[in-house]
Amino acid sequence: MKQRIYLDNSATTRVDDLVLEAMLPCFQEKFGNASSVHLFGQEARTVVEEARRSVAELIGADPREVVFTSGGTEADNWALWGMIRGGRGNHIITTAIEHPAILETCKVVESQGAEVTRVSVDSSGRVDPQAIREAIRENTTLISVMHANNETGVIQPIEEISGIARERGIVFHTDAVQSVGKIPVDVDRLGVDLLSLSGHKIHGPKGIGVLYIRKGTRIAPFMTGGSHERKRRAGTENVPAIVGLGAAARLARERLPEMGRRIAELRDHIENEASDRINGVRVNGLEPRLPNITNLSFERLEGEAAVIAMDLDGVAVSTGSACSSGSLEPSHVLMAMGLRPEVVQSSLRFSLCFHNTVQEVDCMLQTLQKVVGRLRKLAKRVSG
Numbered sequence: 369m370k371q372r373i374y375l376d377n378s379a380t381t382r383v384d385d386l387v388l389e390a391m392l393p394c395f396q397e398k399f400g401n402a403s404s405v406h407l408f409g410q411e412a413r414t415v416v417e418e419a420r421r422s423v424a425e426l427i428g429a430d431p432r433e434v435v436f437t438s439g440g441t442e443a444d445n446w447a448l449w450g451m452i453r454g455g456r457g458n459h460i461i462t463t464a465i466e467h468p469a470i471l472e473t474c475k476v477v478e479s480q481g482a483e484v485t486r487v488s489v490d491s492s493g494r495v496d497p498q499a500i501r502e503a504i505r506e507n508t509t510l511i512s513v514m515h516a517n518n519e520t521g522v523i524q525p526i527e528e529i530s531g532i533a534r535e536r537g538i539v540f541h542t543d544a545v546q547s548v549g550k551i552p553v554d555v556d557r558l559g560v561d562l563l564s565l566s567g568h569k570i571h572g573p574k575g576i577g578v579l580y581i582r583k584g585t586r587i588a589p590f591m592t593g594g595s596h597e598r599k600r601r602a603g604t605e606n607v608p609a610i611v612g613l614g615a616a617a618r619l620a621r622e623r624l625p626e627m628g629r630r631i632a633e634l635r636d637h638i639e640n641e642a643s644d645r646i647n648g649v650r651v652n653g654l655e656p657r658l659p660n661i662t663n664l665s666f667e668r669l670e671g672e673a674a675v676i677a678m679d680l681d682g683v684a685v686s687t688g689s690a691c692s693s694g695s696l697e698p699s700h701v702l703m704a705m706g707l708r709p710e711v712v713q714s715s716l717r718f719s720l721c722f723h724n725t726v727q728e729v730d731c732m733l734q735t736l737q738k739v740v741g742r743l744r745k746l747a748k749r750v751s752g
């Protein structure tokens with residue numbers, strides 16, 4: 369069978385063998401309800417708390433500040449709704465380049481009477497902290513700015529923005545779904561009160577995530593019911609997924625140096641080789657960026673057509689976020705950076721993980737060169 373190459377790790381990652389191994393006993397041996405008092409329950413509680421410590425270590429938090437959710441989307445929803453319902457006002461400041469988990473939720477909170485200011489970015493893909501400062505009002509209850517963008521990998525000036533929020537006594541949330549496990553993430557250094565992360569972006573299972581809640585932050589619960597997660601998030605704990613996330617967090621911590629070196633080199637290799645072999649290539653987004661994402665535009669290329677053609681050749685890449693692909697709407701992230709619509713439509717995202725090799729990248733580059741050449745020739749014939 370032809371080798372299949374996966375370079376869409378920002379959409380999701382393969383569950384690591386060590387993660388799966390850690391999860392398996394939770395289905396049939398340690399299957400208890402972590403809230404039960406008997407031994408089955410105690411065994412489940414032990415592994416849940418072990419996982420909580422591993423996640424806390426990865427982000428420099430106290431384990432009591434780590435609350436398990438059903439994923440990054442729920443954590444983002446909780447941050448917004450929790451502050452609208454339990455905070456000091458009804459105005460949220462966010463950015464134009466957030467994931468739909470934030471942007472679509474903002475539309476819903478607006479429809480319920482809240483106010484939202486969306487701050488844009490410059491052509492490098494970065495938010496200006498000054499623009500955030502200027503958007504603050506008396507009734508601002510939350511500032512939510514993502515740590516690193518899922519389409520371009522551009523890292524936002526979180527420390528500066530959190531400093532502004534702190535000065536004004538406003539709760540600060542960051543969606544760190546893409547940055548955790550790719551670069552060092554420390555909640556104290558970043559100065560955040562709330563932080564979202566997700567298991568399946570770091571070789572853990574899908575359907576598990578965390579909302580980090582700094583001690584003392586007043587936020588209303590999002591899921592109500594039983595008194596799970598110290599009365600903060602109701603619902604029987606998903607023990608296998610939590611254990612998987614714990615194992616993934618340990619692995620991510622060990623592999624951080626490799627991300628910063630080998631994977632960053634692989635990303636540079638993609639950019640350099642693509643630019644050498646194909647004309648009309650531009651890199652979207654400037655440093656600082658995550659080591660594992662590159663977003664490239666190719667003159668006179670239809671991005672969606674290229675994704676399909678590459679897939680037929682066994683190579684998985686994407687045009688942007690998996691949550692908006694298929695919508696044929698141009699990327700809101702690249703549009704916010706001021707790119708022309710035809711440049712936006714010609715962009716591809718390549719996202720790496722520590723399983724990827726230089727052989728895979730070289731093979732992808734060959735396919736890319738072939739596909740771009742073929743599609744450009746076709747487009748010329750159609751337009752001519």
Ligand code: PLP
Binds near residue numbers: 378440442517577
């Ligand atoms: N936030 C960002 C930046 C993401 O990239 C994603 C997933 O693509 C999410 C939130 C949603 O996370 P989940 O898939 O765990 O719901």
